[in-house]
Amino acid sequence: MLKKGTKIYSIIKNKCPKCNEGHFFEDNNILHLKNILKMHKYCPNCGFKYEIEPGFYYGAMYVSYGLTVGGAITTFVILWLLRLDLLSIFIGIFIMLIAFMPLTLRLSRLLYGNIFIHYDSEYKNEEGIKLANKE
Numbered sequence: 328m329l330k331k332g333t334k335i336y337s338i339i340k341n342k343c344p345k346c347n348e349g350h351f352f353e354d355n356n357i358l359h360l361k362n363i364l365k366m367h368k369y370c371p372n373c374g375f376k377y378e379i380e381p382g383f384y385y386g387a388m389y390v391s392y393g394l395t396v397g398g399a400i401t402t403f404v405i406l407w408l409l410r411l412d413l414l415s416i417f418i419g420i421f422i423m424l425i426a427f428m429p430l431t432l433r434l435s436r437l438l439y440g441n442i443f444i445h446y447d448s449e450y451k452n453e454e455g456i457k458l459a460n461k462e
């Protein structure tokens with residue numbers, strides 16, 4: 328299932344959507360909250376420019392919104408089936424949203440990037456590789 332060249336691989340392994348080799352985010356550990364959204368400007372492996380146009384990743388807000396609403400509804404249904412009262416369900420959803428925030432932030436950018444950037448094993452941008460290694 329996790330084969331190189333698939334979008335799932337890029338999303339789960341934090342890899343460049345173009346080459347599936349270089350890291351997308353600088354820090355691979357999702358628990359380092361200070362670096363949670365620090366991305367490379369260019370892929371260190373293929374030199375692909377991640378920010379295709381200025382403000383490209385603002386669009387990830389819509390993906391984030393979808394993930395958040397989906398998670399909230401899922402949590403609501405689970406807690407409702409456990410026969411909790413509404414206040415407990417509300418608190419449960421709040422805790423779930425805070426706990427999953429780092430994952431939501433990263434997943435939304437990776438998903439958004441993978442919607443618009445397609446895998447190409449032949450792609451090489453020498454200028455981008457030089458710039459990435461200067462970072």
Ligand SMILES: [Zn+2]
Binds near residue numbers: 346349371372373375
């Ligand atoms: Zn790459």
